[in-house]
Amino acid sequence: MFALRRLQRIKSVFSQHGLPRLRSLTSNVEQQKDDVLVKIENPYKVPQKGCVLCNVTVDFKNIQLLSQFISPHTGRIYGRYITGLCGRKQKEVSKAIKKAHSMGFMSVTHKHPQFMMDPNICSIKHLD
DSSP states (O other): HHHHHHHHHHHHHHHHHTTOOOSSSSSHHHHHHHHHOOOOOOOOOOOOOTTTTTOOOOOOOOOHHEEEGBBBTTTTTHEEEEEEOOOOHHHHHHHHHHHHHHHHSOSSOOOOGTTSSSSSOOOOOOOO
């Protein structure tokens, strides 16, 4: 605002003294008001990946599925950074595993030998 008023005063002083006219900067200000930002999608945004279990219902009785998310030697539940599950499904899996432990469907200390040769759902590298 103040810069625009100052510019108008300077223009009036120059026009009174007969000096060459300044290029009009007010038209540039008006053009900037007319320019509207156009929203576009971020071209560098990584598409959101869905987890492996997003379309699967997790049940505490499905021992074969739940055994994919525990360590074969210690029986501990793998974390999200290993399983690659979303937060909601990781919580469902861990609750289902704990319920299966308490109900006696799964062993607490190790993975059942029957499920040792199942293909890995998540990217877990086991030493053979």
